[in-house]
Amino acid sequence: MTKYMLRHDRPNCIGCAACVAIAPDYWEMASDDKSSIKGGKRMPDGTEERVIEEKDFAANKDAAQSCPVNVISVWDENKTKKIV
Ligand code: SF4
Numbered sequence: 170m171t172k173y174m175l176r177h178d179r180p181n182c183i184g185c186a187a188c189v190a191i192a193p194d195y196w197e198m199a200s201d202d203k204s205s206i207k208g209g210k211r212m213p214d215g216t217e218e219r220v221i222e223e224k225d226f227a228a229n230k231d232a233a234q235s236c237p238v239n240v241i242s243v244w245d246e247n248k249t250k251k252i253v
Pocket residue numbers: 181182183184185186187188189203204235236237238239240241
């Protein structure tokens with residue numbers, strides 16, 4: 170089964186909540202008024218990552234395309250190629 174890596178450049182998130190409106194199964198607002206990936210892993214640099222499956226791809230592609238500051242991306246699972 171194809172898997173992807175959903176990535177969030179969280180330090181540069183402006184907290185507009187578009188991703189949460191579009192993909193609430195995957196995104197939520199946090200107490201610091203930025204969004205977070207539900208079930209995501211917070212990295213030392215403040216970014217977030219979560220492995221997602223094919224069934225999760227379309228919603229997160231839409232979320233990425235809705236983000237006004239382009240801080241959401243979807244990569245192949247090994248993070249070698251950016252897909253969205
Ligand atoms: S759409 Fe982008 S800027 Fe807006 S809350 Fe989501 S990640 Fe942050």
